[in-house]
Amino acid sequence: MIAFAATVAGPTQAYDEGSVAGGGSIEGKVVFNGAVPMRKIIPTKDVEVCGGIREEPMIQVGPDKGVENVVVYLVAVAKGKAWPTKGKTPELDNVKCRFEPEVQVIRTGPLDVINKDPVLHNTHGYYGKRTAFNMALPNQGQDIPTELSRPGAVRVDCDAHGWMEGWIYVVDNPYYAITGADGKFTIADVPPGEYDLVAIHSFTGPVQQKVTVTASKPTSLPIELKK
Numbered sequence: 506m507i508a509f510a511a512t513v514a515g516p517t518q519a520y521d522e523g524s525v526a527g528g529g530s531i532e533g534k535v536v537f538n539g540a541v542p543m544r545k546i547i548p549t550k551d552v553e554v555c556g557g558i559r560e561e562p563m564i565q566v567g568p569d570k571g572v573e574n575v576v577v578y579l580v581a582v583a584k585g586k587a588w589p590t591k592g593k594t595p596e597l598d599n600v601k602c603r604f605e606p607e608v609q610v611i612r613t614g615p616l617d618v619i620n621k622d623p624v625l626h627n628t629h630g631y632y633g634k635r636t637a638f639n640m641a642l643p644n645q646g647q648d649i650p651t652e653l654s655r656p657g658a659v660r661v662d663c664d665a666h667g668w669m670e671g672w673i674y675v676v677d678n679p680y681y682a683i684t685g686a687d688g689k690f691t692i693a694d695v696p697p698g699e700y701d702l703v704a705i706h707s708f709t710g711p712v713q714q715k716v717t718v719t720a721s722k723p724t725s726l727p728i729e730l731k732k
């Protein structure tokens with residue numbers, strides 16, 4: 506995932522937001538055709554909240570091979586559409602010993618980490634091997650604000666429950682999307698031109714490809730993740 510920080514974020518640059526005349530869109534579907542391995546989850550404590558032994562797929566692939574929770578991102582865009590209006594601070598919730606959302610994209614800035622469970626979580630985020638935040642949340646309803654101040658991929662673990670894993674992708678421009686259960690995504694209001702697009706999933710790692718956006722038209726982009 507260090508690759509994401511290096512290839513996707515690159516050197517931090519200021520993003521210049523404004524109105525986009527004749528913007529096009531990128532519409533795509535991310536697929537994975539390989540075998541889907543399962544991982545065995547063996548909760549060793551707090552089973553009344555965390556659940557019992559189970560198996561979960563390493564990547565969520567639908568019947569037509571579409572992959573859910575893939576982050577798709579345009580690299581190093583200097584100028585373009587405005588950021589979405591600032592609403593509520595993004596949240597990372599601990600719920601039944603899972604991270605909710607499991608994968609999210611946020612702008613550099615604040616993040617609230619919340620424990621919704623009646624058990625201790627110790628939520629620990631990393632840029633690569635470097636700690637981004639590390640906090641004990643012993644109480645249900647506890648809410649600790651933090652800050653992710655640079656772009657890149659942040660893996661989130663729980664030091665109390667080794668199987669918990671989440672991902673936060675911190676971006677420096679608003680041209681990103683997360684695929685739905687069908688693997689599809691749309692990135693809108695892109696100024697015409699050529700871009701590098703990255704699609705990334707924690708199981709496969711990133712793929713990068715070129716895409717040319719035409720004024721006022723959708724560009725269709727199939728993406729295949731490979732392991």
Ligand SMILES: [Cu+2]
Nearest residue numbers: 626663665666
């Ligand atoms: Cu935990």
